[in-house]
Structure formats: C-alpha cells, structure tokens
Amino acid sequence: SAVISQKPSRDICQRGTSLTIQCQVDSQVTMMFWYRQQPGQSLTLIATANQGSEATYESGFVIDKFPISRPNLTFSTLTVSNMSPEDSSIYLCSVAHYEQFFGPGTRLTVL
Amino acid sequence: GENVEQHPSTLSVQEGDSAVIKCTYSDSASNYFPWYKQELGKGPQLIIDIRSNVGEKKDQRIAVTLNKTAKHFSLHITETQPEDSAVYFCAASIIGGSYIPTFGRGTSLIVHP
Numbered sequence: 279s280a281v282i283s284q285k286p287s288r289d290i291c292q293r294g295t296s297l298t299i300q301c302q303v304d305s306q307v308t309m310m311f312w313y314r315q316q317p318g319q320s321l322t323l324i325a326t327a328n329q330g331s332e333a334t335y336e337s338g339f340v341i342d343k344f345p346i347s348r349p350n351l352t353f354s355t356l357t358v359s360n361m362s363p364e365d366s367s368i369y370l371c372s373v374a375h376y377e378q379f380f381g382p383g384t385r386l387t388v389l
Numbered sequence: 390g391e392n393v394e395q396h397p398s399t400l401s402v403q404e405g406d407s408a409v410i411k412c413t414y415s416d417s418a419s420n421y422f423p424w425y426k427q428e429l430g431k432g433p434q435l436i437i438d439i440r441s442n443v444g445e446k447k448d449q450r451i452a453v454t455l456n457k458t459a460k461h462f463s464l465h466i467t468e469t470q471p472e473d474s475a476v477y478f479c480a481a482s483i484i485g486g487s488y489i490p491t492f493g494r495g496t497s498l499i500v501h502p
Contacts, residue, residue, distance in 0.1 A: 282432075311489070320478065320494045321433070370432050378423065378480075378490060380432035 280305055280373050282381035290387045291361055298357045299384045301371030306351035312344070313370040315383070321370065327354040361388045391416040393481050395493025403501050408469050410496045412479035413461040419481040422455060422462045423490065427476045437464070440484070469500045 281304040291297050301310070310327040324344055325333040333346040348354045358365050366388045371381040392415040402408050414422075420441035425433035439446045439453045439462065446453050450469075455462040466473055476497050482490035 321492045323489060326489070377435055377438065379435065380425075382432045383430075385430075 280307060280379045282371055282373060282379060284371055284381040284384050286384060287382065288385040290389065292389055293362055295361055296357055296359045297386060298355050299369055301354045301381055303352045303373055307373040307375065309374040310348060310354050311372040312346060312356045313372055315368040315370060363388045391419060391481055391491040393479060393491045393493045395479050395496060397496060399497045401499045402469055404469060404471060406469055408466045408498055410464045410477055411461060412493050414481040418483055421482050421484045423480050424453060424464050425478040433478060471500050471502050474498055474500045
C-alpha cells in the first residue's frame, strides 16, 4: 500500500484568492490523480498528474482554474485559482499501482 | 464510457444485522471492482476488491459478489457493528487500460447500537 499525506488538511479562504494543496507519497508512483468531492457527493476526477509533462484534465476542468504540478514521482500540487464559494469541497490526492489509494483530503471552504 | 449505479443511497440497520449494497455497471470490458469505505473527515479506504474472473471474495465479515452476465456486484457486511457506519463507494475499472475507475454515488450506512 501507499501512504499519502496532504497539506493543508483544511482551510477557509476568501473569494478571489488561490490555494495550493500539496500531496506527498511515501513511494514512487506512476499514476497520481486529483479528485473533488462536493458535500455528500461522490468522487469526481479533476485530472491525472503526469510527471514531467502537463496534467491531463477531465471534461469540465481546465488548467487555468486548477493548475497542477508533478515535479517527481512522489509529489504533486493542485492549485485552486480565483476561488468562489462553489469551489468549497474536499480535494483528494490519489495514487494507483493496481489498487488505488487516497490521501486524507483537504477540506476547503470559500467565503 | 462506464456508468456505475449504486443503491441504496442510505441504509440504516441495527447492530448485528446484515447490510447489502448493490452496484451495476455498463461497460462489459470492466474487470476490476473495488469497494471503498469513507469515514467522516477521512479519505476513502479500500476495503475489498474483486476481479472479473472471480465470482465471490470474502474477508472476515465483508464479502463481495460479482455477476458478470448481469453486470452487477454487491457488498455484503455481516454482523454489523457501529464502527461500520460510514459512506461506502463501489467502483469499476479496466486493469491494463487507463485504469481510471468510475465511482458509484455512495451509500451512507448507519448502524444503530
């Protein structure tokens, strides 16, 4: 299994600001993902973070709003830009070898 | 693309009873079906999974069954305990493909002591 940590665990932000979420894995992984989970909802894939190249975004998500970095095989960041209250969600980092593992999540509230 | 339906959305049982959560999928190419448990304030945790070449898998009080013909799979929890209370997600994916799983909408299981 993989141990995944995220920072921050939660934050309260003002409208129009940006927040960068960090994800650290205890082993090298090829596949790393970012998900959004809105209150009481299922998991929605934002993008696949690719090491050494641009992230691959799912329909409805764009790089300008959710820029992602993946400088190496154990670390990634997701930035939520120009935030609005609709961005209030839990953001989850995930990795997959064959099984998929999730980080503890970052609970974001935008006022 | 794959579509995963999960039922019920909420399930309330008494401690000691059994709980069953059902999922259906649409893509016959899917061959890997994990189940996740998400406790309040935590990320989802993999609790059991099944591949399409197996019809049933059991791990203590938890079991998963798969019917490939009907494209449905179920999670069975026996002798439920209050600590089983959580949201459970099913998922379907293709091992050897893009891997990215499709998740069900989740079932909130409440076990009353």
